[in-house]
Amino acid sequence: MTAATPNSTDSLMQKCPFSHGAQPAAAAPNGCPVSAQAAAFDPFGDGYQQDPPEYVRWSREQEPVFYSPQLGYWVVTRYDDIKAVFRDNLTFSPAIALEKITPTGPEANAVLASYGYAMNRTLVNEDEPAHMPRRRALMEPFTPEQLKHHEPLVRKLAREYVDRFIDDGKADLVDQMLWEVPLTVALHFLGVPEEDMDLLRQYSIAHTVNTWGRPKAEEQVAVAHAVGNFWQLAGRILDKMRADPSAPGWMQYGIRKQKELPEVVTDSYLHSMMMAGIVAAHETTANASANAIKLLLQHPDVWREICEDPALIPNAVEECLRHNGSVAAWRRVATRDTEVGGIPIAAGSKLLIVTSSANHDEAHFADADLFDIRRENAADQLTFGYGSHQCMGKNLARMEMQIFLEELTRRLPHMRLSQQAFTYLPNTSFRGPEHLWVEWDPAQNPERTQPELLAQQTPVRIGEPSGQAISRPVIVQSVTTAADGIVRLRLASPDGKPMPRWSPGSHIDVDCGDTGLSRQYSLCGDPAETGVLEIAVLREAESRGGSAWIHDHVKPGDRLKIRGPRNHFRMDEGCRKAIFIAGGIGITPVSAMARRALALGIDYEIHYSGRTRAGMAMIDELRALHGERLHLHIKEEGGRNDLDALLARTDRSAQIYACGPARMVEALEQACTGWPDDALRVEHFATTLGTLDPSKEQPFEVELKDSGLTVTVPADQTLLTTLRCAGIDIQSDCEEGLCGSCEVRVLAGSVDHRDVVLTRGEREANTKMMTCCSRALPGTRLVLEL
Template sequence: MSTVEVSRQATGCPVAHGALSAERTPTGCPVSRRAADFDPFEDGYQQDPPEYVRWAREKEPIFWSPKLGYWVVTRYDDIKAIFRDNITFSPAIALEKITPTGDEANAVLASYGFALNRTLVNEDEPAHMPRRRALMDPFTPEELKHHEPMVRQLAREWVDRFIDDGRADLVDQMLWEVPLTVALHFLGVPEEDMDTLRKYSIAHTVNTWGRPKPEEQVAVAHAVGNFWQFAGKVLDKMRENPEGGGWMQYGLRKQRELPEVVTDSYLHSMMMAGIVAAHETTANATANAMKLLLQHPDVWRELCEDPSLIPNAVEECLRHNGSVAAWRRIVTADTQVGGVDLPKGSKLLIVTSSANHDQAHFADADFFDIRRDNASDHLTFGYGSHQCMGKNLARMEMQIFLEEFARRLPHMRLAEQKFSYVPNTSFRGPEHLWVEWDPARNPERARPALRHPEVPVPVRVGEPSRGAITRPVVVERITRAANGIVRLRLVAPDGRPMPRWTPGSHIDIECGHPDLSRQYSLCGDPDDSQALEVAVLHEPEGRGGSAWIHANVKAGDKLRIRGPRNHFHLDESAKRVIFIAGGIGITPLSAMARRAKALGIDYALHYSGRSRASMAMLGELAAMHGERLVVYAGDEGRRNDLAALLATAEPGTQVYACGPKRMLSALESHCAAWPDDTLHIEHFESTLRTLDPLREQAFDVELKDSGIVVNVPADQTLLSALRGANIDVQSDCEEGLCGSCEVRVLGGRIDHRDVVLTRAERDLGARMMACCSRACGGEKLVLEL
């Protein structure tokens, strides 16, 4: 036997102990001390998985765990790449017992005829996608809507049971039972069988993902065996009424159409696995969410005061403290992830909860921010062709539970307690969650209608739009910036710092009504963390936003804003920058010019207006930029000669412009001979109109990562069609202005209709805006989704 083999056997390390190993650890073994000590069954992992593997995420993102016999993956990009390739990284071991059981327990399982087959969770291609496609329709947002009244009724009835007690264990008294009842109703399980199935579901979790002691394994095996047999009996009962409601009956009907795809053994396995998947993850996720919210009383109070924040709060809770800590994969061919060679047969524990705290993807990742605009990028539901099909049912339930608690028990607080978790690698939630409140302060004692509001908070079935995330602000002061222009300084109501922003950013201001929302560029100092500033031109013939602000807003008023967001970024590596502003278009460019000056970039600011009196911030700009500011006042006979200014293309020079549409169109013409991506334009007006089905063509999109094909009808946008197929895509303006709904294109010709992408980006054809752009001539597109 070679020295290498002896060393591998001695240490349990699968990596050869060569000369380079000594550079990795003092002992010469590639396995670091932290990696050797890694144990997901320890309390540290159960209490806080992202914190437990922080050292790995920061210094050793992929490591070998001798105790577990798995490679452990901790960073966002690496984990998403693994999810994206379900051929190289097979899900076959996702339901494999992570702790092998003894002969006696195995014999018990065999005595029950236990034969759990592959399911949607752990099935390889080519079998997986045909079954997923066949069984997916009941999970789409449109189909889930009719479950909402039932979930609301259950939530209300269970809160009724303890609302006057002043103390409750939310897990035992609601969050365990209600999601299980919803899951069984969704599956179509008869009412009389629900109590029996409740007893068995936790045993399956412990059997698969836990570490039962040898003396516990036989008892667990009996419970799992009984679960298997009873699930089969319930399925037989369903066969007697296959036209009934529920996902399993839907599967039975699909079996008639596709008997080779939807088989008896498959339905039996899904009956058992579906109960656990639909129940425990939602129960644990809601318990985690309530624990997290009550640990942040200021956030909980804000949520109670503004229930519109609930959909995004759910996403942030799923990101920050989700119920799925990790998944498993097995490598089917020699490959590499994150620079680490992984031989065929390697088992992977992919710690999604760690990915959700990766600073490279989530700014200030450990901060709990219910307004985080990319919270729904979390990997708690997985990604790609094996993403959780029940994600939107879970979202619906969590939103309804949080709304019920926020409306009826806003004064609820955490009781003193020590949290415990069932030890396992993948699913986590507190076994108990004790809360307290003063029943005398229950709001519904004074307002009985709160128990059953006539207009409940709307549930967003599907991923929340960024446009739904609002923030309260106070108008600290309002000043005249020029004729017809007011400048608003906005601060937080509680005096806390405002969100950070970069030059080119804008906010949306709700102008008297949530449906009347307008975008305004930030024009203050990005280093001023206490306020956001905008300048608003009064446009009597506009769309109503500026008129409302000029007529109604005064110092001390409370407004609601969304953002900041930036789709108009300054290239800070540019050698020279030409800023061209027309009228109120000076607002984003004023912050950019300030930044260029701070960075020492060579720049010039060309500012045009009807008169000096109508030009916002002119004195401030002159003082800051001196000779670099060139003013063109129409009443003085001065006009910016764009043709002369841009006559000679200058390599390394970038042009940033904002102003009237006529000026921007002229700029595009004058910059045609300049290098690609020279001109950057900020638009606040879209030419997008309602689709005319008579002029549009339907087209298909192949979703490479998800393994499905979606048809986009002539009267529907790509964004709408994707959401209807249960595919998460962010959005905001839905007018082709903001860039939030950008998707990557792998194949096909694009009919670009947005005002976000540059000429070169359009020619490259690698990206498109799902809210407005389409396929050319009805061609098929291939998307990285």
């Protein structure tokens, strides 16, 4: 759709990419027709309050950018559009983020003025160039290293509050724990004395209603008095802090920074941040914790899983933030004429970006409505925002949520939701149940018979969760001999539910019992068979213990833990011709790819090499499926795969997929010299390219374009570690350059690629890199899209 002219409504209706019905309800400021659903959009109604993503599902599916006449805002609901808005904070200013969404009347405004209320810009709603200097100046207390100091207090408080009600058999977790503990932690973090907590809670709620709610005319004056008192209290607390700026706390840190940078950290700024900080540092965490516990208890099987395996808690927190986070939406204002999702937006237009809807976007999160605590990209959630205005306190919130869940799952695993109706404070942006009643049988409290439980604790992960912790239990359905020295395992879910979807080239990680080892094995079954995952395992002569353990110990009925599936060896399903080359056990991923090529009608052939026929797995199965497309090269029978001859007779538009011994892969890479850059795709399971030797490395500088930060990567540290220390969320798994999960986009600079994931063409394009192992070339400064 193109921008509208004053008399172009009819033309615009024809060009508009969305269907609005025969009789649109109204017209947007750009002339775009407003559909009946857009006209009815009411973020203060019960539908939005109870379930924002479901309330705007129609928008995600049909009309992802629409104008709301009731609100006077453009509403954005899809993941990519919202992330693009966050990324461009110059075009989409946060200036209205704390603006009253419902204008108040003259009487309420006079009340606020009587208190000297003068809320200024804060980190939440400040534009450049003022924002980033202040953010950088005040960031250090939010780094993972500094946040560790708060863990003991959070644990102590969580224990004490559970102690108060554990023998009661019933509790309102919001009133009795989840509001007060985050508020106490927030005050401790800020350096605020723990006084008038109930009053601060009342003021905080008033601030939320005043900013993001729709108070009735008769309520506005009372709200204004509460907000005015909050403002004055924040000023008094700040004055006390100035008397002892050496005390611990973020606000005292800001006071000390003011002496260093008086033009950056000003008096008015500190006063505004004091008030905003008390709200931001606790209310969203309190709501997020209540939402998470409610969601987990609504899925008893999942609650039981995290009770049995606390290592799942960090990713469960992330999935709770995605599925039912405490921040439903943010606001932005366009500073120039622009487009969002192809829709023209005029300068001055206000936007409500519904992050909770983005978190349910099927285009980014497969089976988005499914609550899956093992979801590998759960940390992509936008509940904390993105880019230069991303929530600075996100890792403190994650820490608190992890500890709350750890304490409750250990001490009250038999807890369940009470029958109740959930209510929410009506507003556009922040949501959590006003009450959360739970119940249990105190006689079943495990600590009554196992007092040692009270001494247990799970290490908190500060930052995004590690893929290594996201395991799932499986039952070994069968173990069969696939060839000499090779066993084939069929793995199924213990509860009979479908296994995770996977694509050819995927692998899983298998935990090898009490050996402490974890090994990767490619999936070799049929992706269409949803009930099982299949792997084939060769007993390696040089085994470090993993394959030997599987051969010697695993039997039908055993329970194993796996991670994945993951895929960094994907097949291009749009290719016209595929050559599959396998050596030995490398047939496992290749067999699944060939099966998929057959299903898609792709022209293909398989070349499978081995020392002996008896040692080659799946020959009969492959022959039955692929017939003459299968070519065997068996050494003891005089067979050899002549790679040069094979490639000489193959059209260079073909794609080549190979997995096998290092010597075979190296010979194939040599033979492919002169072929198109991305013709050869190879599966690797080991590499030493990313091994860090500080004596041979150089530090380098990295600009994070979206976050407005510049960091220096020391010689003895990976880029991944440096980014985490700066509070930047980066997914990672293998941390060896094997899996591709830590990939980031490169905007400028030359990369020293040390992974085995990217193809030759992708390396030469220099548009992405793996942060766990790759570095900048000497003398190069990198610019990343982070």
